[in-house]
């Protein structure tokens with residue numbers, strides 16, 4: 395059975411190499427193989443499954459929609475499903491948060507919305523350059539790859555990726571105040587750097603290793619952008635949609651970005667969807683200028699509307715805060731105690747255990763052992779040395795505890811064999 399994939403599927407496949415079984419079914423925080431073995435899921439579809447696998451509340455809406463022969467594909471035509479999602483998003487998210495954005499539906503992946511954001515920023519400002527951050531991940535198509543910092547990913551482009559200046563992220567380059575550095579780049583007539591169209595960032599670099607920007611730093615960044623007439627683009631593809639304990643990750647700083655990029659869990663059910671939120675005055679697109687056949691998957695609209703209702707019905711943000719407290723305590727008490735140099739970072743339900751000092755092999759061995767014990771957990775960051783905890787926001791307390799126990803036991807085991815081998 396495995397041979398089918400190894401023989402016929404391209405070498406580009408990746409996650410299946412970390413979790414080499416054939417999955418067949420899934421429910422909320424669990425994945426099951428074709429032979430029925432269960433795995434606790436601490437990866438949640440890389441952030442696409444914030445509401446869990448096959449969430450019943452959404453499933454019924456989807457089934458009803460399909461059964462009634464409603465529109466399944468509508469290009470970007472007006473449909474009831476789209477209208478209802480837009481109205482619900484406005485009513486449940488934008489209006490209560492006093493945000494004034496227009497919605498742009500892009501091609502179905504996050505990377506396509508990043509492309510659109512960059513194109514729009516350049517069109518509005520008539521400038522070429524963009525500032526992005528070291529450690530950033532924004533996608534794998536050429537424009538989004540140009541603002542992604544990982545060297546080997548960039549090399550895959552096969553061409554130069556230009557017009558981007560990379561800036562050290564908050565608190566990652568010791569002693570450097572990155573806001574003053576950018577101010578200097580923008581005001582020094584000999585900096586050699588042109589004023590950019592936009593600054594793009596994740597408020598928590600997820601693939602980059604759970605590097606978190608401080609709220610004050612985000613406020614300063616907003617001021618810098620405003621002062622220099624530069625657009626602020628927040629890529630909330632992975633850490634938006636409730637992941638940090640509020641719908642948008644930037645709410646903790648009280649800032650309003652000019653453009654927000656959403657994908658992954660916006661559709662709620664693993665359906666492909668991406669969405670750009672743009673300030674109305676930036677909406678200078680001509681019709682069809684960022685086009686695509688699959689802009690606006692109708693089932694994604696249905697699921698996305700249901701997801702917003704589900705959030706409110708169960709008080710999801712509150713639940714995330716309770717689970718955040720549990721994970722934080724667990725990491726302090728049970729993981730940090732393993733080795734004093736382990737670094738813990740995160741908030742909401744995205745946490746990183748930074749074991750850079752123990753090396754890539756250590757991190758890999760831990761996640762492999764977790765998998766053998768029934769836990770799906772991934773690594774991120776430079777050399778993949780940050781073990782990333784990212785369960786569905788709907789994870790049960792029982793499975794959250796069980797998953798954490800597996801992680802602790804696996805880390806302790808690999809650590810003790812490392813210590814023994816050094817002695």
Ligand SMILES: Cc1ncc(COP(=O)(O)O)c(C=O)c1O
Nearest residue numbers: 503504505531532533629631632
């Ligand atoms: C922050 C961020 N931006 C963009 C992307 C790209 O999204 P997609 O894989 O849907 O193209 C990702 C995917 O992991 C991401 O985490």
